[in-house]
Amino acid sequence: MTAEPASPTVPFGDHVARAHARGSLVVQPRMGMSRPDRMRAGLRATRGAAASTVGTITVDSYTRTGDTAAARRAVARGLALNGYPITVHQPAVTRQVLRGIADDGFPVQVRHGSARPEEIVAALLAAGLDATEGGPVSYCLPYSRVPLNVAVAAWERGCALLAEAQRTGARPHLETFGGCMMGQLCPPGLLIALSVLEALFFRQHGLRSVSLSYAQQANARQDEESVIALSRLAAALLPDVQWHIVVYAHMGMYPLTPGGARLLLREAARLAVRTGAARLIVKTTAEAHRIPTVAENVTALETAASAAGAASRASSARASAPPPVGSRPVEALPAGSPTAGSPAAEAPDTGIHAEASALIDAVLDLDPDIGRALVTAFARGYLDVPFCLHPDNAGRTRSGLDADGRLYWSAAGAMPLPARPERGSPPILGSDGLMAALSYVQRTFDRRARTESARHPRDPRITQTTDRGEHQT
Amino acid sequence: MELGKAERVGLDVVVSTMASDAHTWNLVFLQLLLEELGHRVTNLGACVPDTELVAECRRLAPDLIVLSSVNGHGFIDAQRVIPGLRACPELLRTRVVIGGKLGITGTDDGSVARTLRAAGFDEVFEEHASADELRSFVRALSAAVPV
């Protein structure tokens, strides 16, 4: 193993920066299967998609929660898992999965959702990979019952493992999951603050290439304002590391119809282009129902790429192309990132940047050690994720959705938010109220798809009922 | 939560998922729904280890245990968990139901429900079971449970 280079692939951050400089949005699936041969076929298909792609190995839930024994039992019994058990398969097996695929030009990232990432990080490094995702808060609160201080310590060790690989020439990349949290119903100011704070945590623990996430919520204008705020904050607070912005296609209840799912994905691609984000993680037409097939994932990648292409052509027709916001050509500038230019989107300022800044400042003021600052911030309720059941989350905040899908705080708890007119807006009430809020995006896009298919009955992009393909696992 | 006048004194219900599953919106939704029917809910939250699930259920001695899983491992996890619950004398007769997205393929010919019933679940709510089916089940149960 030691004979092989630590990182056989082009560094993840460099790869994305180059694509961004060329003006193409990198699209990436959520994909993971338990069987190595299927995983390999999925990566190969991702690489072959008609889009600028990077590969994903999504880790299964047993491995995520540290129950390697359960993952091993399931593999031994031939049961299909919801992801790739990277600590069960030997590094040599994973290298075989990657051989000839994850070489120059096609980086692969491991996505895992583990509050205690050390074993997974060790396994991915042993397999020659060095790009992954997570964060001490975002992989703890929505993903586990592990105490926050335990997750912080574990993530410090996880970061140290990655940072150490830098010494042998690797360029490890770490993406924050803080811009997603519970997937939905978390107002953007808090998502942005957590994404930035996790990126600062990664940097404090030695990472030199990071990305900051934001998950598409329920209102396109609010999302545009949010991604731009995130870019501005990243530019201001991460002057000395390589960074880019990654948008996630909606992470809450997804449209039930294939048409609705595609419309939502296309909107996510437009969001990414309009805000100058460099990478998009897609969702498929199977999202609301089951784990997608490889073919469904390829279709989603191509749908997103074509929507992104159309959006960037439209924006360069409107004005000269927007300067890249998210990342910059590494050749010119080996470390550090650009200041935010003026992206195509011009969402009005409703105070999201101010809200995120206030939260970030309040946390950074608590302790120079960002991990400790995060633990204290949650203990005091300065950071408080609505509807999160984790014992270390204060649980005094509540959010709501207005008629246009904009998220607001209905109760801010102890969070030091700047005064906002939305405060005191009605809370989400009861199981029906909760379901209505959770399913807002689903219903909106399913309805939009019905309306559009009535208007353009022959348009296959809308009416096609199913994406063909064998099930992946 | 205010109790409806005609409603009996509510049931004690434990709402939980299993060790591998981190999803909690399902749990929050089920808790609200059951509370609206007048029942007292203890929600055990995400990724509940087998031992903790059994210990909490023994401690709380609920009238009903509602398990929910959507990550696709539910079918495997449920078969591991139910013998542990049934092995406790105080939980031998406790009603235990499960629902959600129990496999990763989204479809199933009914064998999941048959297998889980045989393993000791009182009721298995299929993927597309509506909240109404749970409501009727719980209404029937609260009429039957002596107070």
Ligand code: B12
């Ligand atoms: C939000 C979400 C997340 C959030 C969860 C945040 C949180 N803490 O809750 C995040 C981003 C963290 C997440 C993570 C993962 N997720 Co997820 N997630 C979703 C998503 C988008 C919405 C789920 C949701 O919140 N629904 C709202 C609730 C209220 O509805 P519900 O859960 O469907 O429950 C309803 C019914 O099922 C039913 N029900 C549920 N339980 C019970 C019980 C009883 C007794 C009864 C009667 C009824 C019932 O009633 C509810 C109301 O109708 C779904 C896809 C979708 N639906 O669009 C995927 C989905 C559930 N996730 C999935 C997976 C696999 C994962 C991951 C493993 C990552 C991955 N490989 O993609 C990890 C989980 C890690 C782990 N350890 O488990 C898969 C599951 C696949 C399957 N079963 O075939 C889905 C379907 C996406 C997909 N197509 O791949 N996820």
